[in-house]
Amino acid sequence: MEAYLDNSATTQLCEEAIAEMTDMLKNNFGNPSSLHKVGTKAHLSLQSAREAVAKKLGCEAKEVYFTSGGTQSNNIAVLGAVNALSRRGKKIVTTAIEHPSVEECMKALEKRGFEVVRLMPENDGKISVEALKNAIDKNTILVSVMAVNNEIGSIQPVNMIKPIIQKAGSPALVHTDCVQAFGKIPVSPSKLGADIISISSHKIHGPKGAGALYVRKGIRLLPEVYGGGQENAVRSGTEPMPAIIGFSAAVNALPDIKAEFEQVKHIRDYFLDKIKKEEAITVNSPEDALPYIINISVEGLRSEPMLNLLSDMGIYVSSGSACAKGHKSKVLESLGFEDDRIDSALRISLSRFTTKQEMDYLFEGIKKCQAQIRKK
Amino acid sequence: MKEIILIKNGELALKGLNRSSFEDKLVKNIRRRLKSIGDFDYKKSQSTIMIEPKNEDTDLDEVVEAISKIFGIACFSRAAAIKKDMQEIMPATVEYLKDELSLASTFKVNAKRSDKTFELKSPQICEELGGYILDHFPNLSVDVHNPEIIVTVEIRDNYAYIRGGQIKGAGGMPVGTGGRAAVLISGGIDSPVASYMMAKRGIELTAIHFASPPYTSERAELKVVQLLQQVSKYSGRMSMLVVPFTQIQEQIKDNCPEELFTLIMRRAMMRTANIIAQKQNCAALITGESVGQVASQTISALACTDAVAQMPVFRPLIGMDKDEIVAISRKIETFDISIQPYEDCCTVFTPKHPKLKPSIEELEKAEELIPLDSLIEKAIEEVKIIPIFANKE
Structure with a gap:
């Protein structure tokens, strides 16, 4: 048996994406910018892909820009917004637990003289509304807060940001990294009060190499990508059509969010029930976290040998987040956990295809690890 | 023309x-x-x-x-x-x-x-x-x-x-004119540099790598393969012998005094390497140790590891600073491979307070607590051999 439980790192392609991509690769190779028939065919596919993503987000097609993925979306959003608003203020508010594609932009902006305030989560893994209120002022030009944390699954109060900005009389734009949230909880500009939203294809059973950015109409970003002006000059470069088509196929294949959420929550709770009786296992994810992400620590056992032994059994999970191999998790650190607990953290991430049998198999696997691996 | x-x-x-x-x-x-x-x-x-x-x-x-x-x-x-x-x-x-x-x-x-x-x-x-x-x-x-x-x-x-x-x-001497030696390679920065330096003096290499799954991963082993491929651009082709070391390390962890873990382990590695080297017609062992770098590399610790080797142990980095070693590893382009963050066998069980001045007698006494000879024999039986070529050979 195998159990792929690392869906926050990446997901398996859904059949719909494979079918549409294969057709695209074989029969539709044109450059959407070409004016002839071959180009027009590709252009029309690009348009319908854009409409599919827009429909899911509840926005207009012209507000959706395709990118190469979550990292590029976040880079364009953060740098593009700050470049556009740099004359109106010098302060940026974000969190201490953002993905590196946001955090590294922040570091670059600090070097350019911007003040970056990084809010720490409380011990429920969330940024407090109070902290946001205190941080956002008239000098703030961007607030960037992820919707769901990629390591522990805590859901951030993104919808509270816009009212706070308005009350403070700040010109700030709201950006939210919804890479882990999209397709799992309702992600729409109106619900989140967001001006810019980053999403990615390969976390929702689409291919790697595509993502999208929602930018509210009327907002002009000044991103640092120069070229042929594709995607309304937000992201120049010939569109990677097969990846974009696979992305839109995966978006169209997303089931009803509420039903899927309940189904995954049921499986998560089933697993949490099982480990509740195990004294050596502690849950690091907060109770109200996104049920797709379960972060646990097994007392005394370091993540890496656990991960290796589970992998030998055909069970695939991750230690911390796969994007930052070998670095101590900042998120767990900011929650005030001791080093030993952080050293032992495993992230189990589910998808709509995850079954109870897989969770049973994982549970057995953990028990085997406990019997076999020597404590450090 | x-x-x-x-x-x-x-x-x-x-x-x-x-x-x-x-x-x-x-x-x-x-x-x-x-x-x-x-x-x-x-x-x-x-x-x-x-x-x-x-x-x-x-x-x-x-x-x-x-x-x-x-x-x-x-x-x-x-x-x-x-x-x-x-x-x-x-x-x-x-x-x-x-x-x-x-x-x-x-x-x-x-x-x-x-x-x-x-x-x-x-x-x-x-x-x-x-x-x-x-x-x-x-x-x-x-x-x-x-x-x-x-x-x-x-x-x-x-x-x-x-x-x-x-x-x-x-520069240096043609590889093969200086005989053959076995290098103990972990995946860190030092041992590839040591390999390069000895190859430069004409020594043909055989590589010995200790793997401890599940404490060390497949990636860690792939990393060593990658390192040796880079070294082999200088040294020529070689064999990499992977020794399964988990059981020996677990036995040491379960039965021996914690402060001596690292040294008993290194002595076990040295004994194992010694036997393998003889079988592979190697006349010497090579390590990447340098005095004082870590607790197992003090003079007395080195004396304890040397005591179980029955052939000369060459340590070409012995008097070098870390930054000098890093400079060479950058020159031979092994540095970027070495810093990939995978656990290696040397850091699996590290004592909180390792003994800095151990005596051979106390180590020998501690080693009697485990059936070291038969464990080593078994590990050697299960050695896996990976041929290493410079990428385009």
């Missing part, structure tokens, strides 16, 4: 009666390394090796890159082979060296004539060719004492060879 490579042997020329066998070894090493790049003719004469591509399309840049990493070569150069006729040599020289000559301001011509039947004598060749070059490059003047470029013309049996600047070789 036909282009060839001329190799001048450095240290080799000094080796008296052994010279010819050293040269043979060097040619053999070069042949093996160039096999994937193309077909070549090899000629030896007067401490010069000539490599001539059989096919004019052969990529000489790639040849230069490969040769610059082969030990036993002090310096070498690319040369054009021209018909032995001054009327052809002169325009060919200007054409072949035009990039170098147009950027320099001083030059001189050096002529060697081993074919004494050639129409001109060496000084006359210099004079005619020098004048011709001056006519074509108004930016140049002659400086016989300190020229920026020396244009060398050699009149040999079949061709006249023209060359400009020399390319520095990797």
